[in-house]
Every structure is written in C-alpha cells, then in structure tokens.
Amino acid sequence: MIKIYAPASIGNVGVGFDILGAAIIPIDGTLLGDFVTIKLSKKFTLVNKGIFSNQLPADTEQNIVWKCWLRFSRVIKKNISVSIVLEKNMPIGSGLGSSACSIVATLVAMNELFNKPLNSKELLLLMGEMEGEISGSIHYDNVAPSYFGGLQLILEDSEIINQKIPHFKNWFWIIAWPGIKVSTSAARNILPKKYTKEICIKNSRYLSGFIHALYSQQPDLAARLMQDVIAEPYRTKLLPNFLQAKEKIKKIGAISFGISGSGPTIFSITDNISIAQKISLWLKKNYLQNQTGFVHICFLDSQGVRKIG
Template structure:
C-alpha cells in the first residue's frame, strides 16, 4: 500500500500570472492538501472521502483521479488493477490548487506503485495535460509547486517545466476561502484576449523587478512590486462583495 500527500498551492502568485506558483505549508504543522492511497485489487475501484468529497462528480469517468489512472494506463499500455482512495480535503474552485492536489498525489502514487516507469519530466508533463483539461489549456503554476515544492518559476524551455527560485522565509501567506466556487476555466475565460502595450510593459517591469527583489533579498521592494494588472482587475467581478 502506498499513501501520497500533495499540498495546496498558490498559482498566479500575484504579479506572476501563469508563471509563478508556491506550495503551502501551515505554520502549525498540519496538512493542507489531498491524500491518495493505492493498493492492489482485482478490479479498478475508486473510493472518495474527505471534507469536500461531496463536491466531486458522481460519475467516475468525470473524476480527476480516474482520468489520471486512465491516461497513465494508456501511456504504459497496461491496465492497472488497483484500489484508490482519495481523501478530498481541498474545496473545489477555491484558488488553492485543489485539482493540482488530486492530480499530483494520484500520478505520483500510481507511478511509484508501478516502479516508476515515468521519469519526473514525463510525469510533470502529464500533470499539466490533465490540469489543462479542467482549465481549458495546460498550465503549471499549481502542479509544479505542488510536485516540486517551494516557489516555482515556470520556464517551459530546454525541456524544463519550472525551476525553484529563492523566497523570503520570514514571509507568511494568509489565505482565505469565502465559500464560493470559481472554476479555473471560468476565471481564465473572463480575461481579455489582448492587452495594451502599456499594460504589457508595466507587467514586465513588475514581474522582472519582483524576481530581482527575490534574488537580491529586497523584501520591501518585492512588496511594492506585487501588483496584479493582468488578472485581478477582470476577476474581481467573480467574487461577490470583493473590496479593493
């Protein structure tokens, strides 16, 4: 029997839309994320439990864990007969990487159960592909930090999906879930297809400056540069009573 835990994450880390994401670890040492347990079985079977299991689709083929199992079997060209138990501890559409939690923990567990036929690179590409089916297009700002940990800069060059970058260890993230559900696909569709030259230049300045501040340990500068001008102005309308 194998049990894998995957942490919650913050994608689109403020100024880093689609290119920065960080894994989360509560300061009290508790787990914040999903768990997958896998063991041999005579047939494929999926059991779902946890505080937010009621939010998941009733049809097994619509469950993201089933999709992970299905694609993994296609890749290795073998049907794996296993019992998978999903502990769904993350709310759906919460902005905390709920789908990434399930995807990462499931694929890591299955890969380990099968003696790791997929290397890290193939595994992370498959994670992005399945995440993309939910959001509308592959993106890695949740699955990469969920899989690798820490703060990840999405590269997608030289056969690399992401690389770890330094962060301020004394910073604490305060996260809040207002109890509403905002699907990633809906949050992406609301964004404009084109941005003005002024917006692109300003965003480049903010993002480049923020990463520079991380590498030069200038936390006050980093704070001043944390301004999301790409997504937040358009997504505000999705959150009732949001106050800027």
C-alpha cells in the same frame, strides 16, 4: 499500499499570471491538501472521502483521479487494476490548486506503485496535461509547486519546464477561502483577449523586478512589486468585497495582497506574526461567506508532494 499527500498552492502569486506558483502549509503543521492511497487490485475501484468529497462528480469516469489512472496506464502501456482512496480535503473551484492536489497525488502514487517508470519531467508533463483536462489549457503553476514544493517559476523551455526560485522564509502567507466556488474556466473567460502595450510593459517590469528582488534578497521591493495588472482588475467582480478587503488588510499592515489563482481565495503577506493574526481574525469575520470557508496562516511548503507513513 502507498499513501501520498500533495499540498495546496497559490497560482499566479499575484504578479506572475500562469508563470508563478507557490506550495503552502499552515504554520501549525496541518497538512492542507489531498491524500491518495493506492494498492493493486483485481478490478479498478475509487472511493472518495474527505471534507469536500461531496463536491466530486457522481460518475467515476468524470473524476480526475480516474482520468489520471487511465492516462498513466496508457502511457506505460499496461492495463493495471488498482484500488484508490481519494481524501478530498481541498474545495473545488477555490483557487488553491484543488485539481492539482488530486492530480499530483494520484500520478505520484501510481508512479511509486509501479517502481517509477516515469521520471520527474515526464510526470510533470503528464500532470500539466491532466490539469488541462479541467481548465481547458495546459498550465503548470499549481501542479509544479504541489509536486516540487516552494516557489516555482514556469519556464516551459524545450528542456526545462520549471525551476524553484528563492522566497522569503520569514513571510507569513494568510489565505482565506470564503466558502464559495469560482470556476477556473469562468475566471479565464472574464479576461480580455488582448492587452495594451503599456499593460504588457508594466507587467514585465513588475514580474522581472519581483524575481530580481527575490534573488537579491530585497523583501520590501519584492512586496511592492507584487502587483497584478493582468487578472485582478477583471476578476475582482467575481470575489465578495475584494476591494474593501484589500484596503482594510493593507491598513492592518499587510505588505502584499492578491487573488490566489482564479479565486475566490485571497492571500495577503506580512513578516510579523501579530499582524498575520490580526489579518486572519479580520478575514474570518468579514470575508468568509459561510461555515465551510476557512482562513490559514501559512509558510511556503518547501517539500511538496510526500509519502505518508
């Protein structure tokens, strides 16, 4: 029996639409993500557990874990029966890479169970393909950080899909999920089909400057350049009181603020723990919409997917 954990992630990281992704872990060491436990069996079974298991489709064949098992079996050309338990701890449509958590944990578990027939690149390509099943297009900004950890730059070069890039280890990332759902496809459909030349240049300047600031270890410059001109101007209408929250959290002392993936989760950054705690408290009181919502102060998780036990 094999048990695998895959962490939650922040897609886009504000400035890097579909190009950047970061794995996260709460500073208290709590594992924020999904678990998959797998073993050989006489027939395929899938049991859903966890806080958000009630959000999963009732039909097993609509579950992304079943789809991952089927696709993996076809890739390695073996029809293998397994028993899988999915512990669904990430809310669906949260902007925290919920589907990526399940995909990464399942495919890594399958690969481990069958003595690693696929290498890491083959596995990542498969993860991107399965992510495309849900969002409608292949993208790696959640699966890559959940798999490899840290802050990932998605290259999609013919030889290299992604690379881990530096990050500031003293940054606290405060994430807040308000307890409501925003579908990835709806959040993508709200974006314009075309952007002006000026916006394209501005986005290139912010993104290239941000990556330069990471490599040259200029945290203040990096924070200032974390500006999203591609998605945030359009997606704010899908999020509760986004602009008011942004203004208030900047006043409290955040050095950066943005939408995690497609939203509605938001993230803010500070290098000061007392400011992080103040931001966390404000978000709990003012951004959460119901009892299921949550706020966590996080670091970036440099480890990524891992075997448990």
